[in-house]
Amino acid sequence: MAIRRFFEQAYLYHKGRQAAFNAEEFVLLEVGYPLLTMIFHCLIASYCYGTNDLGEWVVGNSFLLCVNSCIFGLGIVFMNERYTGRIRSIIASPCNKIALILANGIFPAILAIIASFLGLIVGVIVFQIDYSKVDFVYIFISIIVAMISASCFGLLLGVLGLLTDSMHMVLNMMEGLLLILTGAEFPIEQLPICVQYVSWSIPLTKSIKAVKGIRVGDYKNYWLLLLLELLSGIVYVVLARFLFAVVEKETRKKGSFDYY
Amino acid sequence: MDKIIEVRNLRREYIRKKGIRNKETIVAVDGISFEVGRGEIFGLLGQNGAGKTTTIKMLTTLLAPTAGECKVLGFDCFGEEEKIRNKINFIFGGETGVYRRLTARENLRYFSNLYMLNSSKQKERIDEILELVDLKNRADDLAETFSKGMIQRLQIARGLINDPEIIFMDEPTVGLDPVGARMLRNIIIKLKEQGKTVLLTTHYLQEAEELCDKMVIMKDGRIVKSGVPSEIKGGYVTLEDAYIDLVGGQVS
Numbered sequence: 001m002a003i004r005r006f007f008e009q010a011y012l013y014h015k016g017r018q019a020a021f022n023a024e025e026f027v028l029l030e031v032g033y034p035l036l037t038m039i040f041h042c043l044i045a046s047y048c049y050g051t052n053d054l055g056e057w058v059v060g061n062s063f064l065l066c067v068n069s070c071i072f073g074l075g076i077v078f079m080n081e082r083y084t085g086r087i088r089s090i091i092a093s094p095c096n097k098i099a100l101i102l103a104n105g106i107f108p109a110i111l112a113i114i115a116s117f118l119g120l121i122v123g124v125i126v127f128q129i130d131y132s133k134v135d136f137v138y139i140f141i142s143i144i145v146a147m148i149s150a151s152c153f154g155l156l157l158g159v160l161g162l163l164t165d166s167m168h169m170v171l172n173m174m175e176g177l178l179l180i181l182t183g184a185e186f187p188i189e190q191l192p193i194c195v196q197y198v199s200w201s202i203p204l205t206k207s208i209k210a211v212k213g214i215r216v217g218d219y220k221n222y223w224l225l226l227l228l229e230l231l232s233g234i235v236y237v238v239l240a241r242f243l244f245a246v247v248e249k250e251t252r253k254k255g256s257f258d259y260y
Numbered sequence: 261m262d263k264i265i266e267v268r269n270l271r272r273e274y275i276r277k278k279g280i281r282n283k284e285t286i287v288a289v290d291g292i293s294f295e296v297g298r299g300e301i302f303g304l305l306g307q308n309g310a311g312k313t314t315t316i317k318m319l320t321t322l323l324a325p326t327a328g329e330c331k332v333l334g335f336d337c338f339g340e341e342e343k344i345r346n347k348i349n350f351i352f353g354g355e356t357g358v359y360r361r362l363t364a365r366e367n368l369r370y371f372s373n374l375y376m377l378n379s380s381k382q383k384e385r386i387d388e389i390l391e392l393v394d395l396k397n398r399a400d401d402l403a404e405t406f407s408k409g410m411i412q413r414l415q416i417a418r419g420l421i422n423d424p425e426i427i428f429m430d431e432p433t434v435g436l437d438p439v440g441a442r443m444l445r446n447i448i449i450k451l452k453e454q455g456k457t458v459l460l461t462t463h464y465l466q467e468a469e470e471l472c473d474k475m476v477i478m479k480d481g482r483i484v485k486s487g488v489p490s491e492i493k494g495g496y497v498t499l500e501d502a503y504i505d506l507v508g509g510q511v512s
Contacts, residue, residue, distance in 0.1 A: 005373050012370040016359030085356030089418065092320055093374035094345040100374075252324045252338065255274055255317075 006103055014107035017080060030111055031118060034065040038119050042127060045185065055130070058123030059211045060184025063143070063204050065119045066112035066150045067175050073108045074154030075171040079161030087162070087257055091248060098241045101155050109151035116143045131215070138214050138222065145226045146207035149233035153203040156240040162247045162257075183208050203232060264426060264457055265296035265319065270328035272314050272481075288314040290481035291328065296459060296474075301452055303468045303475030304461045307507050310478040312461040316428050319459065320350045332426065346375065348426045351419035353434030355411050360404035364395050364414050367403060368421055375422035389417040392447060408435045416444060426457045433464060445471060469499045477506045 038061040045057040081087040090100065117140065124131055157174060161167045179185055181195065182204040188196055199205050210225035251257050272289040289311040296302040304312045317323035318330050321341035330336070335343045358367050368386045377385060390396045393413040398406070403414060412435045419427060429448075433441040441464075448458055448471055462468050468475060469489045476486040484506050485492055489499060496502040 004379065005376070008369065009373045012359075012362060012366055012373075015366070016362045016370065085352070085354070086359070088320075088322055088350070088352070089357065089371060089374065092322055092345055092348075092350070093371075094342065095374045095376060249324075252322065255272075255314075255323050257322060 002099075006099055007106070009100070010103040010106035013104055017077065030069065030115060034068050034115050035119055035122055038062060038065055038123060039126060041179075041185065042123065046127075052127075053129075054123075054127045055215055056212055057185070058120065058127055058129055059215065060182065060208050062116050062119030062123055063146055063208050063211075064178060064182065064184050065115040066147050066204075067178060069108040069111045069115065070105075070147065070150040070154040071157065071174055071178070072171055073111075074105060074151060075157040075174070076161060076167050077104050077155075077158040079158075079165065079167045082162065082165075082257060091252075091257065097244055097248075098237070101159070101240050101244060102237065104158070105151040105155050108154065109147050112147040112150060113143055116147060133217065134215055138219075139211055142207045142211045142226060145229050145233075146204050149203040149207070149229045149236070152233040152236035152240070156236045156243065159240050159243045159247060162244070162251055178202065178204065181205065183212075200228075201232070203229070203236070206232070262298040263295045264298045264333050265294075265302070265459065266329065266331040267295070267315070267319075268293045268329040270315070270318065270330050271326045272311070272318060272323065273326045287481050289318070289325075292476075292478070292481070292483050294476050294483065294486060296457060298457055299452060299455050300473045301448060301458045301460060301471050303472035304459065304478060305463075305465070305468055305475055305503060306461075306478035309480075310507075311481040312478055313430050314481075315478075316350065316430050316459065316461065320348060320428050321345060346422065347424060348428065349419045349422055349424040350428040350430065351416055351432045353412070353415075353431035355408055355435065358403050358411060358414050358418065361402060363400050363402055364390065364406075364417070365399045367414060368417055371418045372421045377422065385421060385423065389420050392420070393417045394443060409437050409440045412436050413440060413443075416447065420447075420451075424456070426459065427451065429458060429460045431461055431463065433462065433467065441467070465498075465500045465503055477503060479507050 041061045042054050042057045046052065046054055078087065081090060120139065123129065157170065160170060164170065181188065181191070181199040181202055183199065184204070188199040188205065191199060206225040206229040210222050213219070214222055269291045270289055270293070271287070271291050274286045274288055276284045276286055278284050292315065304315060306312050314323065318325050318337055319332055321337050321344055324338040330338070332344045333347060337344065359370065362370065365386060368389065369382065372382045372385065390399050393416050395410065395413055395417065398410065403411060406414065416432065433444055436444060445467065448460070451458055460471065472489060474486070474488055475492060476483045477492065478484065493499050493502045496505065
């Protein structure tokens, strides 16, 4: 019963808030725009590093395709609820708030998995990357784990939307940080040590490193890195729940649930 | 009569920023007290900015009081809210609060899930409520194709989805045409017959007089008069005249 309700809520959340009206809109928004962004970043890398072997950048940037649905999509969830006056019904209901937060993330995570996998395939075709020695099952598992972690991170950011009305600024900044710090564009070893700690604490870094490793035949740390990525996701959700409780209490004191 | 809403010396302040450093304290509700008995229809009347919505927000656990006591069903609205939320619901006027990209039925499924209704009860309840608010024929149409009045009726349906013991209604007839407003009044009377308690704010005094067992008139966050409608009216012919006199307007 609870599982049925959870998935029904996930579907209704998604349809009610973000579902595109027609197939063209959906394809352009969820696939077209992210793919063009990925190709753009790979071309810049090709120019900067003077190389035609763009395998590393295709991996990193295809993982970053999740930014669209996981960071921007989920990051504004609660802010939108405040704008539309629906947050009252959510807060004043007796539902389990952790289930509510998680249900928000299901469809964006699925979309992100599809977008990343498509991105990888398109990247391999467009830039003629040799993946013949790589088992795609491993890549697919990495993508699933990475997108779960990214969705959980997006939910954590989304809770901030109960506090601030500057979420677009927060999310744009976060996109920039993910580009710089996840190792998608250049190795994180090139970053200062203290920034490397930040890199390891954000989503995608571990899974990008895992896939880059198996691309060159290094399977040694693959499962460990994915486990760390998954654990990060769990930590983000726990933090999101905790933050939600704190923020809920604070906004009830301040009276800042509604925008109007 | 069993008192299920108890408000004592309730006060709510808002801090508003003025410039970078300066802050201003605004008193929205200033030490009000009243009680509502089970099965009553209770009216909160007053001008815009009188503190009615702030009072309702505190009673519906959405806002913490600055001082005073605010109890629903014997539980504190701030601190014991989990014991209250399943048994209350609210209807705020206006066009917000529903998902426009969902159908009426999907909206109600979504909101009933928030109250954890089981699937057989959910289906039965949704059909019953859609019939009640006269949206059964449009149940599977997207809410964005609805008129303002229909969205308001969907809001009413949302507020009744968990079969609450107490329903808080903040200007529920805003945006409704006369037929819709009459329908809502009939729903309120029906709820009273079922033993439900309704706390209502409205600017339509005739509506308040017709529906309310008791009422309070608020002005600048304070209660200026309370009682049954005939007591509020006092020597005036209509409730409107008495109201205008109480809130400091000019009775012609």
